[in-house]
Amino acid sequence: MPYCHRSVASRPGCIMALTPSSNPQALLNAQLELWHHTFGFVKSMALKSALDLGIADAIHAHGGTATLPQIVTRIKLHESRFRYLRRLMRVLTVTGVFSVELSVNGGEHVYGLTPVSRLLVGSPNVAPFLTLILDSVFVSPFLGLGEWFQHVMPEEPSLFKAAHGQDLWDFTGRDAKFAKLFDNGMVADSDFAMDIVIKECGDVFHGITSLIDVAGGLGGATQVISKAFPDIKCSVLDLSHVVASAPTGTDVTYIAGDMFESIPSSNAVFLKWVLHDWGEAECVKILRNCKKAIPPRDAGGKPDSGKLRVSVVRQASWSRFFLPVPLHRGLMPTSRLLANSANLTPILSLMLDGVSVTPFLRLGDWFQHELPDPTLFKMTHGQNLWDFTARDTNFGMLFGDGMVADSAFAMDIVINEYGNIFNGVSSLIDVAGGLGGSRVRPSRRLGFGYNRRPNRNLEDRKNRTETSGMTERPPLSKAFPRVQCNVLDLPHVVVGAPTGTHVKYIVGDMFESIPSADVVFLKVILSN
Ligand SMILES: C[S@@+](CC[C@H](N)C(=O)[O-])C[C@H]1O[C@@H](n2cnc3c(N)ncnc32)[C@H](O)[C@@H]1O
Numbered sequence: 001m002p003y004c005h006r007s008v009a010s011r012p013g014c015i016m017a018l019t020p021s022s023n024p025q026a027l028l029n030a031q032l033e034l035w036h037h038t039f040g041f042v043k044s045m046a047l048k049s050a051l052d053l054g055i056a057d058a059i060h061a062h063g064g065t066a067t068l069p070q071i072v073t074r075i076k077l078h079e080s081r082f083r084y085l086r087r088l089m090r091v092l093t094v095t096g097v098f099s100v101e102l103s104v105n106g107g108e109h110v111y112g113l114t115p116v117s118r119l120l121v122g123s124p125n126v127a128p129f130l131t132l133i134l135d136s137v138f139v140s141p142f143l144g145l146g147e148w149f150q151h152v153m154p155e156e157p158s159l160f161k162a163a164h165g166q167d168l169w170d171f172t173g174r175d176a177k178f179a180k181l182f183d184n185g186m187v188a189d190s191d192f193a194m195d196i197v198i199k200e201c202g203d204v205f206h207g208i209t210s211l212i213d214v215a216g217g218l219g220g221a222t223q224v225i226s227k228a229f230p231d232i233k234c235s236v237l238d239l240s241h242v243v244a245s246a247p248t249g250t251d252v253t254y255i256a257g258d259m260f261e262s263i264p265s266s267n268a269v270f271l272k273w274v275l276h277d278w279g280e281a282e283c284v285k286i287l288r289n290c291k292k293a294i295p296p297r298d299a300g301g302k303p304d305s306g307k308l309r310v311s312v313v314r315q316a317s318w319s320r321f322f323l324p325v326p327l328h329r330g331l332m333p334t335s336r337l338l339a340n341s342a343n344l345t346p347i348l349s350l351m352l353d354g355v356s357v358t359p360f361l362r363l364g365d366w367f368q369h370e371l372p373d374p375t376l377f378k379m380t381h382g383q384n385l386w387d388f389t390a391r392d393t394n395f396g397m398l399f400g401d402g403m404v405a406d407s408a409f410a411m412d413i414v415i416n417e418y419g420n421i422f423n424g425v426s427s428l429i430d431v432a433g434g435l436g437g438s439r440v441r442p443s444r445r446l447g448f449g450y451n452r453r454p455n456r457n458l459e460d461r462k463n464r465t466e467t468s469g470m471t472e473r474p475p476l477s478k479a480f481p482r483v484q485c486n487v488l489d490l491p492h493v494v495v496g497a498p499t500g501t502h503v504k505y506i507v508g509d510m511f512e513s514i515p516s517a518d519v520v521f522l523k524v525i526l527s528n
Helices: 024-038 040-053 055-061 068-072 079-094 127-133 136-150 159-164 168-174 176-205 220-228 280-293 345-351 354-368 376-381 385-391 393-422 458-466 475-479
Strands: 098-101 110-113 210-214 233-238 253-256 268-271 427-431 484-489 504-507 519-521
Touching: 024 040, 024 345, 024 393, 040 055, 040 079, 040 127, 040 354, 055 068, 055 098, 055 110, 068 079, 079 098, 079 354, 127 176, 136 159, 136 354, 159 168, 168 176, 176 220, 210 220, 210 280, 220 233, 220 268, 268 280, 345 393, 354 376, 376 385, 385 393, 393 475
Parallel strands: 210 233, 210 268, 233 253, 427 484, 427 519, 484 504
Antiparallel strands: 098 110
16 A cells, blocks of 8 residues: 555545455454553553552562562552452553462462562662653643644743643752652663663773763762772762752762853763753754863873764663554554544543543552542542533533544444344333434544644534534444434433434433333443
């Protein structure tokens, strides 16, 4: 299939690229891949709560393997959460953070450390670095990434500043708690990486008599260099609030300063995790100051220092943070599901919305604290999901549209593959059925800016479904026109339901009673 840009989609050969496969298995595989990308954050959030709870330490303290009852003796956990810990451990074992030996004869599963979780205990220990990266201060800006691409920021284009109103260095300068998390995280990363650098690439330090670690934080890297090469006079340059917390009584000298102004003179300049933070112009400025800092050879500079000599130790590039994926051209089966008829964009937008994602940032807290209502959603948003969708109209619509998209996709396959289960049915009640899988034709809603949640209200929604005349009949009712299909849901959902579709929408509470019908249908209900 030739590479196909959307703007040329009407050319012969390109239409195919936008059309989802009609093979149900291929569709389900593509949907599964999208679920993997969408729920990928659950893996990071499970790891975050393992760090918050100290699960690796608990297993380590127990000799490297432990059952759940043994783990809970060593972590802070509210007793009501015990049964949920098993679920958390399931995610953490499936993702390889811990190993599990399944119980035989009803005994307890035994969890163990893996090469991955061994890095979270003892030394070297990367837990402080991961805790930093998974902190909500760093994670939450990513929820606005799509919006950031669309909006022109007045001056500073960083995603961090767009989310927090100040750049990372001002933020760390003002928030002492986050600064500590940041600096300790960087030290942990340095302890881990520099041992390997010195073992594998130690020759880059030979012949050096003095070294300045520019923007070196608390000097984690330099402390390792200084111990390995005691003849090198090592210094660290960083901002004054960082230097104020630097360790004392070591051979390393800490200097408060600004690398954009000047860098103290030294035989060699060391930069780790610095240039990636800055744009091209700033990097040129930093490197010019680095060059100025190294004296000419006859004045003691390192050979070749007339030209800035750069030794780059490659630790990782960003692409290595992700699993290798084959490079494809054009729309792949997964992205075809984000276009045209089988459009899963609304359900993915719902799952990846800040309202849905942010509760997971507090999963560790939730395990520890006693709360009257146990849901993570309520702990974060102060009300349960259904009250929230009733009160926040925008989120309510995102929710309704998301579930409709999911139903439209899944029900086509269910009807094609398992349609015979509906034979002989004359009436059906779709319990907590939302909008009943009824959808408005895509051209009206999809496309650029869909995710930006325009300030829609229920009146918009009714207009959209009633007066546009574009409502499609819900899949079940369309496939089985002789079946009287009814949908039961809460009042704020039914008020936005489409009319004129042969489906009857009934306001009610499934915990009180369910209207009588030949068949009761439940989709994505009991999971809640
Ligand atoms: C990502 S950290 C890297 C720290 C250290 N190099 C490491 O790898 O552990 C970036 C550092 O840049 C420092 N920094 C930011 N702006 C600076 C400036 N204008 N002058 C000196 N240091 C600066 C921050 O305080 C922070 O310690």
